[in-house]
Amino acid sequence: MALSGTLQNVVAVVLEDVHPFELGVASEVFGLDRSEEGLPVYDFALASTRAGELRTHAGFTVNVPHGVERLAEADLVIAAATGVRDSYPAELVQAVRAAAERGARVLSICSGTFLLGAAGLLDGRRCTTHWRWTDELAARFPLAVVEPDVLYVDDDPVVTSAGTAAGIDACLHLVRKLQGSEVARGIARRMVVAPHREGGQAQYVNRPAATREYSSFGTVLDWMRAELDRDWTVDQLAARAHMAPRTFARRFQQETGTTPLRWLIGQRVLFAQRLLEETADPVETVAARVGFGNAATLRHHFARWLGTTPGAYRRAFGG
Missing domain, CATH: 1.10.10.60 (Homeodomain-like)
Structure with missing residues (x-):
């Protein structure tokens, strides 16, 4: 298999009862023409086992113009969330597997990871899905190395992400990896989302992050960004936040989903x-x-x- 570094032709797989937000993530990142801002224009398409109108999880329909043969042209195949199913159409499973075998990358959002598992693409690979389904994923695909508490995992050529908005992070991660941080920042700016959340952050935190106006962490993070060349210690950061070091470390993890280091x-x-x-x-x-x-x-x-x-x-x- 020769893995392609190209990211131009993108196909999102659609099944009956597809979750519209997760499908919308793929469409928003790869389906819009942002050429006036100097950003790439992707050849983005929807494909399914049958072309035509398919019902979404929210009850409305979406028009899918292509059959699974469209996956044969893709640099990237995206499996959006469709819930956890007992089985998947054999022709779709084969098309996803064949795309990966010829060098395409494959990315799943939320429960779309189960389709990749059915295609045999998780065996021996690190992967994740929505925290509600990680135990089920591990039980169904025992050869997969499931990481239950991360936003996304990149185990080339397979990228898997957790629920809902984590799909945005995974898509922007792949854009950044293949096309550079300037392109990823440009797309994120248009979407009004953070340009980067690294995949090892927790899927959810114990309480909502405080707003920037009232959180001492907003100021602390600004200090850290402004002086990245400084060897910060937890004691120094805690002092700036007017907290005990242990309290600071615990609160930082709670509010950002990762450690200060x-x-x-x-x-x-x-x-x-x-x-x-x-x-x-x-x-x-x-x-x-x-x-x-x-x-x-x-x-x-x-x-x-x-x-x-x-x-x-x-x-x-x-x-």
Whole structure:
């Protein structure tokens, strides 16, 4: 299998009772013409086992113009949520499997992960789905490595995401990976969503995050972003938030879904991506500017977070 780095031809799979929000996520990210803003225009299509009107989970219908043969042209196949089904049409399962085998990427949103499992694409792979269905996913596909409390998992060529809005994060992650952070930021800006939430964040937090106006964390996060090259400690951050260190660490996890260190590393990687795209600074300089100290540490985190090297990323997206 030769995995394609192309992201132009995108097909969303639609079945009866498809969940309209999750389908809308795929349509919003890949189905709109944003060429006036210098953003890519995707060849986006809907496909199913039969063309025509299909009922959504909300009761209204959607017109699906293509059969499953359309998957044969796709660079990316998206399986939107359709609920957890006992079985899937054999021709659809085969078409999804064949797309992955020839090098297409496959992305699932919420319970769409079960279709990928039926196609054998989860065996031996890390994956996730909505937290309500992770136990069922693990039971039904015992060879899958289910991660129950994350937003999305990228185990090339398969990307799986949790429920609803986590599909936005997974789609933007894939755009960023294949087309650069500037394109992902442009699409996110049009959608009025956060340009990046890293996949390891929790699917849900114990209480709603406080609004920026009243949360001490809003100020703390701004401090951290403004001084990414600083070696922050939990004690220092807690003091700025006027909390005890243990309270701060617990509250940070509750309100952001991740730890202070992991959040900081993610922000450093994002800033490094931007510098590699927009400047000619040597990799060693980029590493120092973002707070990793040296090129070796930057390469380590790029490999873990993005599956590539700073040099390869710059060659792909610099300029």
